[in-house]
Amino acid sequence: MATASTAVTVGVVTDGRIERGEQTRRLILRRATEIASVDGLEGLSIGRLATELDISKSGLFAHFGSKEELQLATVRAARAIFVEEVVRPALVVPPGAERLWLLCEGWLSYSRRRVFPGGCFFQAVQAEFGSRPGRVRDAVADAGIDWGALLEVTAAEAGVQDPAQLTFEVVAFLEAANTASVLHDDHAAYDRARAALRARVPAVRR
């Protein structure tokens, strides 16, 4: 999520107002991220999306021009939400151990609060497109790379000895907690993740 700021979808503005089409587009994409987090980006069908939003299929389709473009836009929208929910809150503190800890806690909260109803949007979509080459997979992979890079840089700023290794382990704990919670309704997994993180992430007043 290094390109955090540019990932935020900014509405087209005229005289300070948001155009009508752009507003519809936002509604579409917000719902699209919710559906995709549960049923995947392939399970996200244009007809179903249109029905749920009380919009004609063709009217919705005109916004994107193809299913692939809808999927790409959905990934971008999910990134923007992720940045807002996890990254931005951590940037209020200066670089260092506290910021690293805020990123971890923010992520666990983002998963636990079900910002996306299916749990972490990116985990769902990564597994779906992991071995299916194409632009969507690349977009999804980029999101993961940027998030890892942010963690790694922050870990380095916190004085961690091996930031790449720590990043691997942190991501592993976070995603395992999300998986256990979504698949087994295992609420305790978040506590286990936190315990594992405490043993790894540099201490800070908590």
Next chain:
Amino acid sequence: MATASTAVTVGVVTDGRIERGEQTRRLILRRATEIASVDGLEGLSIGRLATELDISKSGLFAHFGSKEELQLATVRAARAIFVEEVVRPALVVPPGAERLWLLCEGWLSYSRRRVFPGGCFFQAVQAEFGSRPGRVRDAVADAGIDWGALLEVTAAEAGVQDPAQLTFEVVAFLEAANTASVLHDDHAAYDRARAALRARVPAVRR
């Protein structure tokens, strides 16, 4: 994978021979697990499966009676393969730290060798059905529960202090390595996983 032995699909046998239909069924399921590990259990379409196997769609369908039954049979087939590839080889050594280590190494090898072309079958399918209630989800969740239970029992037998916590962390490392490998072609992730495991899993001659 506690019910390992019963999960193995045994062919119907008459006079020591395997009936024709059972053999076809095995071919279908072997291919089904491969497809599903890449495109998911929903992306696994009956028509496509039939085409790839040079079989009529209706003939294939008759073996299962419904798509859901095909999906369930595919999960069972994948369990049998997993047991053969990961669990059984570890059971050759007596309970203890070495068996635990063999399970970890076996899993990493199973992922790295791409026993299923899309990486770990269960990780792909867990993410897909994680928040979609139904019999398929239950079957997938059970597989994860049994695998975790096997790890936890083995960890306890190895004298680990907190087997549940260790199991959480081990599973996290294994799955994170698989994800990084599949999504980012990051071969080094297996080394990172092994490094993380060495710091956690009790030592044994390696």
Next chain:
DNA sequence: GTCGGTAGCACGACCGTTCGTGCGATCGGA
């Protein structure tokens, strides 16, 4: 009057599913 935004409608392809049929092996009775 222009133009962005939405709706209606139809298309070809593919989906899971059902049906009737045919072929080959097996088996029981003459």
Next chain:
DNA sequence: TCCGATCGCACGAACGGTCGTGCTACCGAC
């Protein structure tokens, strides 16, 4: 030893439905 009945298995054709994708027309704001 033959022969008809039965069974397992696979086939092709077709069903209703949904998919993504076009084309055309209307409608409302500037």
